[in-house]
Amino acid sequence: MKPxxxxxxRPRSLGEALDVLAGTGADGKVLAGGQSLIPLLNMRLAAPAHLVDINGLTELATVEEEPGGLRIGALARHARVERSARAAALQPLLGQALRLVAHPVIRNRGTVVGSLVHADPAAELPAVLxxxxxxxxxARRGGTRDVPAAEFFTGPLESAxxxxxxxxxxxFPALPPRSGTAFHEVARRHGDYALAGVAALVGLDDDLRVSTARVACVSVGPVPVAADVxxxxxxxxxxxxxxxxxxxAVQDRIEPETDIHATADYRRHLTGVLVERALRDAAGEALHA
Structure with missing residues (x-):
């Protein structure tokens, strides 16, 4: 099929890109990795009047440490972040999740920020954030704003x-001391979107007792479902x-739906199994931190 x-x-600077987007408004769509956008175009599920290719903006291909965490630029590919020793040290959950994203050929081209903006509730990276x-x-012409994850994902394939x-x-905030993370999911085939998935973070106090336990679930609601347990x-x-x-507690919060791949009841059961597994593994990592 053809788009x-x-x-x-193809803007040559960030300023030019923002000028183009300001001029195109709702009719403009950004192309970075294109691993989600191009299939949507080819299937005629998206029909923007303007395509703004930002691949020439190499200043956005960054993976940098900042106070308190890691900042990943709009053109940083999945594969680069997955292989980054600094990213692994600051926030290992990123690598744990990225290994589950599609296949290597997709990760070589797809971008972390693009996955977030695509806002697929079955995707791993929105749950991590x-x-x-x-x-x-x-960024827009005239200024920037930082949107917290709790406000960024507004619906299926919709963001702020x-x-x-x-x-x-x-x-992405850095992993606190004496903490561990884990990401588990079940898919029909490796690389497929998960029937259900769970990211977990567990922190321990000085007596090695659980002081923090949080999870975020995929494929069980219109946006990633985060819960403090x-x-x-x-x-x-x-x-x-x-x-x-x-x-x-998590099973009581989620709202899975039945589709051709799984029933809502199966997704709820599977999420419970994965929550236990992910929390145990994250706690094990915390004990060795």
Whole structure:
């Protein structure tokens, strides 16, 4: 299939890109990795009048440490972040999630920020941002704004990025001391979107008791479902924490739907299993941190 006709723009600077987007408004669509956008165009599920290719803006291909975490630019590919030793040291959940994203050929081209803006509730990276309480920086002609994850994902394939805005970077907070993370999902085939998936973060206090336990779930709601389950686990050592109670608390919060791949009941059951598994593994990582 072929995409619908559009005007193609390839700006040579960020300022030029923002000028083009300001002029095209809601009729403009940004092309970075294109691993989600191009299929949508070819299937005629998206028909922007203007395509703004930002691949010439190499200043956006950054993976940089900032106070408190990691900032990833709009042109940083999945594969680069996955292989980054600095990213792994600051926030290992990124690497854990990226290994589950599609296939290597997709990760070589797709971008972290592009995945966030695409806002697919079945995707891994939106759940990571939601769990960590990160943010996305949006630029437009005349200024920028940072949107926290809790406000960025507004619905299935919908984000807070408005007409004329370009997501230039995302910020992922660093892993706190004595903490661990894990990401588990189940898909029909490796690389497919998950039937259900769970990212987990567990922190321990000085007595090695659970002080923080949070999860974010994919494929069980219109946006990533983040939940603090610290109270359900109990302030106990990981070996005796009530991970099953945490799983039940999450199952009560999610709103999965039935589709051709799985029933809502199966997705709810699967999410509970994955919550327990992810929390246990994250706690194990925290014990060795």
């Amino acid at each position: 619908p006709p559009f005007d193609y723009h 939601a769990l960590l309480g990160g943010s996305v920086r949006l 990025a408005g007409p004329g805005e370009l997501a230039v970077s995302a910020f 610290t109270g359900a686990c109990g302030h106990r050592p990981p070996a005796s924490a009530d991970w099953a109670a945490a799983a039940r």
